[in-house]
Amino acid sequence: MGGEALLFLFAAIVSALLLFIMVYFIIMFSDLECDYINPIDLCTKLNQFVLPNYIAHAVLTVLFLITGKWLTLLFNLPLLGYNIKRYLDNKHMFDATEIFRTLPYDKKESFIKLVFFFVSFFLYLYGMVMAILHNKSLYA
Amino acid sequence: MGSQPPMTPQPMGSQPPTASQPPMASQQPFGSRSGTPQMSRPPFQMTSGQFSPQLSSRSPSPGFPPPPTDKAMPQSPNIGNASPQTGRHRQKYPDQMGKAYSNGPESLPGMNQGPQQPPQFFVPGNMGQPNMMQRDLQSPGNNFQNPMNNFQNPMNNFQNPINNLSNSFSNMNLNQKNVTSVSLFDAPPNVQTIDNCPEPVIPAQFCMQSSEKKNPPYGYCCSTLNAVPQNNALLQKSKIPFGIVLSPYKNIGPDEPEVPVTSPEVIVRCEICRAYINPFITYVDQGTRWKCNICHVVNDLPAFYSWDSKTRQAVDRNTIPELNSSVVEFVATREYTRGPPQPVVIMFVIDVSFQSIQSGMVATAARTILSSLDNIPNYDNRTKIGFVTYDSTLHFYNLNANLTEPQMLVVSDLDDVFIPAPDDLLVNLSESRAIIEAFLNKLGNMHKTTQNVSSALPAALTAANKILGPIGGKIAVFQSNIPNCGKNSLKKREDPSLYNTPKESTLLQPADHWYKDFALDCSKKQICVDTFIFSGQYTDVATISTLPRFTGGSVYFYPGFDASRAEDATKFSSELNRFLSKKIGLEAVLRIRTSRGLTIKGTYGNFFLMATDLIQLPNVNPDNCYALEVNIDKDLTSEKYVCFQAAVLHTSNNGERRIRVVTNVIPVTNNLTEVFANADPRAIAVLTAKKAVEKTITDKLEDARNLIISTCVDIMGAYKQAFTSSGQASKLLIIDNLSLLPVLIQALLKNIAFRRGNIPSDIRSFALSVLLGSPIENSLAYIYSKLYAIHILDANTGLPIPNTSEVYMPPRINLSMQRMTQDGIYLLDNSQHIIIWLSRGSNPELVNALFQKPYEAIPSGKTTLPTPNNDYATRINNIIEFIRKSRLISYNNLPYVYVVKEEDNNRGWFISHMVEDKLDSELSYPQFLSHLREQVNINY
Numbered sequence A: 001m002g003g004e005a006l007l008f009l010f011a012a013i014v015s016a017l018l019l020f021i022m023v024y025f026i027i028m029f030s031d032l033e034c035d036y037i038n039p040i041d042l043c044t045k046l047n048q049f050v051l052p053n054y055i056a057h058a059v060l061t062v063l064f065l066i067t068g069k070w071l072t073l074l075f076n077l078p079l080l081g082y083n084i085k086r087y088l089d090n091k092h093m094f095d096a097t098e099i100f101r102t103l104p105y106d107k108k109e110s111f112i113k114l115v116f117f118f119v120s121f122f123l124y125l126y127g128m129v130m131a132i133l134h135n136k137s138l139y140a
Numbered sequence B: 001m002g003s004q005p006p007m008t009p010q011p012m013g014s015q016p017p018t019a020s021q022p023p024m025a026s027q028q029p030f031g032s033r034s035g036t037p038q039m040s041r042p043p044f045q046m047t048s049g050q051f052s053p054q055l056s057s058r059s060p061s062p063g064f065p066p067p068p069t070d071k072a073m074p075q076s077p078n079i080g081n082a083s084p085q086t087g088r089h090r091q092k093y094p095d096q097m098g099k100a101y102s103n104g105p106e107s108l109p110g111m112n113q114g115p116q117q118p119p120q121f122f123v124p125g126n127m128g129q130p131n132m133m134q135r136d137l138q139s140p141g142n143n144f145q146n147p148m149n150n151f152q153n154p155m156n157n158f159q160n161p162i163n164n165l166s167n168s169f170s171n172m173n174l175n176q177k178n179v180t181s182v183s184l185f186d187a188p189p190n191v192q193t194i195d196n197c198p199e200p201v202i203p204a205q206f207c208m209q210s211s212e213k214k215n216p217p218y219g220y221c222c223s224t225l226n227a228v229p230q231n232n233a234l235l236q237k238s239k240i241p242f243g244i245v246l247s248p249y250k251n252i253g254p255d256e257p258e259v260p261v262t263s264p265e266v267i268v269r270c271e272i273c274r275a276y277i278n279p280f281i282t283y284v285d286q287g288t289r290w291k292c293n294i295c296h297v298v299n300d301l302p303a304f305y306s307w308d309s310k311t312r313q314a315v316d317r318n319t320i321p322e323l324n325s326s327v328v329e330f331v332a333t334r335e336y337t338r339g340p341p342q343p344v345v346i347m348f349v350i351d352v353s354f355q356s357i358q359s360g361m362v363a364t365a366a367r368t369i370l371s372s373l374d375n376i377p378n379y380d381n382r383t384k385i386g387f388v389t390y391d392s393t394l395h396f397y398n399l400n401a402n403l404t405e406p407q408m409l410v411v412s413d414l415d416d417v418f419i420p421a422p423d424d425l426l427v428n429l430s431e432s433r434a435i436i437e438a439f440l441n442k443l444g445n446m447h448k449t450t451q452n453v454s455s456a457l458p459a460a461l462t463a464a465n466k467i468l469g470p471i472g473g474k475i476a477v478f479q480s481n482i483p484n485c486g487k488n489s490l491k492k493r494e495d496p497s498l499y500n501t502p503k504e505s506t507l508l509q510p511a512d513h514w515y516k517d518f519a520l521d522c523s524k525k526q527i528c529v530d531t532f533i534f535s536g537q538y539t540d541v542a543t544i545s546t547l548p549r550f551t552g553g554s555v556y557f558y559p560g561f562d563a564s565r566a567e568d569a570t571k572f573s574s575e576l577n578r579f580l581s582k583k584i585g586l587e588a589v590l591r592i593r594t595s596r597g598l599t600i601k602g603t604y605g606n607f608f609l610m611a612t613d614l615i616q617l618p619n620v621n622p623d624n625c626y627a628l629e630v631n632i633d634k635d636l637t638s639e640k641y642v643c644f645q646a647a648v649l650h651t652s653n654n655g656e657r658r659i660r661v662v663t664n665v666i667p668v669t670n671n672l673t674e675v676f677a678n679a680d681p682r683a684i685a686v687l688t689a690k691k692a693v694e695k696t697i698t699d700k701l702e703d704a705r706n707l708i709i710s711t712c713v714d715i716m717g718a719y720k721q722a723f724t725s726s727g728q729a730s731k732l733l734i735i736d737n738l739s740l741l742p743v744l745i746q747a748l749l750k751n752i753a754f755r756r757g758n759i760p761s762d763i764r765s766f767a768l769s770v771l772l773g774s775p776i777e778n779s780l781a782y783i784y785s786k787l788y789a790i791h792i793l794d795a796n797t798g799l800p801i802p803n804t805s806e807v808y809m810p811p812r813i814n815l816s817m818q819r820m821t822q823d824g825i826y827l828l829d830n831s832q833h834i835i836i837w838l839s840r841g842s843n844p845e846l847v848n849a850l851f852q853k854p855y856e857a858i859p860s861g862k863t864t865l866p867t868p869n870n871d872y873a874t875r876i877n878n879i880i881e882f883i884r885k886s887r888l889i890s891y892n893n894l895p896y897v898y899v900v901k902e903e904d905n906n907r908g909w910f911i912s913h914m915v916e917d918k919l920d921s922e923l924s925y926p927q928f929l930s931h932l933r934e935q936v937n938i939n940y
């Protein structure tokens, strides 16, 4: 397996992880709405995943930049930009006192990210397969 | 204090007061909202057939038409003749707008269904304010034996209006387009109607039963819409925000009935939605089962509601409080208690840095606490208190009953607070009484020589939290300084160059997240934080007020406190005494249940929101008020009415677990006219104020201003679209019952919390906390101050109303300098302060009677009026005392009395209350109306 295939494999695994985190977020939000969890616990639980989530995505994007995968880089840039903006505005963490006010927005955001990581996952798989096939065709 | 710059004295008060008016427990033959039973005409029969009566043929210009000069004098001054000279020529104040109103409110059609008295001598109870009092003649005193009756009594006089009401509900569809519109340009707002809060409604469905069941009095619960649109589309069409303003645990005035307490064998609740049984359920199956009014499920009714096994008699359900009174308190049975109920626990956290000692705050606090020890609720001798003081170190006090002298333990490591002798810092008030007294006697002098200007508030709070953690309780913080020492200290971030810029809102938001996190931690441990702030300097009220905001507490603010001034000392010690002695509910939660199809979209007030319908309150504070905004999610076509039930589970001061239940029902309508005709401008203004406070804290001040003004523009626009024909674009029309909305909205924009201008952020933050926390009556007076002319008194004005604790008040007048004369004496009550305005030309005899001094010798600023033995002074003192007493009871705020003379520096402060006049960059009322009209015409 070539380096390119490995890169895409790694990206696919990371996307899958991020995808699961988003599923977890959405489940927790609906738990909050159903009163199964209180806002303070919710925020402590979710907040520990926020920065790892941002960092993992940023690392992927940087990897694509280094390896010159321009198309996938372009695909990831908008989300990177959005994450950076949230971080700079200091709005990336969940605040227990405002969670009910921001909940509709947070849910929408998590859902869009979920779709994004879902698409990325298959995109990277496809990229990996193409890279393997390409490799084979080179040496066959 | 008198030499303060004009702007600053504003928020001198502390805790805002509320309802000087008791809940509207009995009837008054007026009320500006349709749908109330006491109206002389049925609610939905809208006067004559056509809307927009041709009020005036004058062209509505931006200003009101120029008046004939002698008519420009508004209602009050010409009336009465207590002063001999007032009848003479009278000059108006410099005409600020260049124009004045032409017709007095008397000529306003439909604006006030209330008693529109012709100018005459005093008919008590005839003008705005006195009505409240007359009402109280009917339910004097509170009889403990059967308090419930007080909630019902008044009803009996009501048969006719009730029938009118029920008729009108059945006629709902008949008068589709008969709307009485008011053209706002034609007349000034009739502010006397602000006080005419709607009476509690008897829902049509229940008015034919043998015992009439009515909604809670206004102070407990009021809705912006007293007829709920059938679906969201109709609500959106009206643009009126749908919300509820709630004070389920409100303070009870001396003339108000107590809430009936009931202890049934079993607390009956709906199987499905868990709503409590209430007056608005329906009995089915010959009264053996009941249908829930919230979810419509049918439940079994326990036998004890039908048959009393002890007396072996059938039960008269009309005597059972929970089946008849919409405000009721259940004594909780065992399943509502977890462990022993919390005792009253108070931890005093007192700043003893140089400023605190210098201002006399510590000595005054110690003296007041000492004298209030007997007033602290101490049922069963379970009450505990403790003290922590701090400057750059923490001082703990061992108050163990076995000691002969209190021991001071100093901890100087602020980063990792160590609690010495944890068992002896919080002691039983009764057991350690002697040593507590010894300590308080010393406390005033203990740190007398300190030069320490540091204040380690966060460390002191952490310590108090650790001590109280296991049992919960109350932390009372006394802070004179910006917390400038140790971890999480605050910096002086006030920067006047940010005023009036988008960055200003950063000054109004907490500087450090720790304070919010700490508050949440306290909330979790059932600890409530109340803050008393004393400082002439910047103290970062914005950050410190986060502590009470999320724990159900209050902010008390005494800028520039100096105990050597009698007024300051009295104010602080009265409020602290009341703070310690007032009734509070401990470890409380407030659950709000609504009919299916309604969901709560926003909640505003001092608390921590645990779920969209569950509010956590370490203390349920009677001074606080909560507002909800509601969405209509589903079509309500099949519903005749919707229902709100607020239930506060709490521990009362006698150690009992109790549930205060407030139930409110509102009819549903499919008719836009009825939605408008039953909207309440007071509740809309107060809800909007609370929303705007939230917006200021989370977004920007300008966003909050836009929210306020767009609320008004949208409502006016929606009304225009629905009810105005073309060709009326030059007019600004609104249905009569909403005619006060623009003036309230404008006053809100000019409130110190929201107006533009160079306003110190501490002052703004305090104003925001008043608006966010205070109950409806207090908020209304804070938004639109009460102005009275006191140089001319009616025969009864200022005399006590027999059999009540109230006083006949003068009529309110509009907040405009044009309504004032140059020889007048005026009294302004903005809920935080009482300001006496002396004109240069004030009648010297009256001035002398009141102050015992000539005009020139009267000092301006905070004053204590002399109490000379003459009729005039007695009456004025009665009025002032009445206002102060009712504010102290209703919102724990004892307003200062200020004297402002016409040529004073403080003149600008007084004038800033004149919200109908132009002020700096803020518009005058007619200009504001033009602006509204412009916006409405652009957008609709």
Ligand SMILES: [Zn+2]
Pocket: B270, B271, B272, B273, B274, B275, B292, B293, B294, B295, B296, B297
């Ligand atoms: Zn139910």
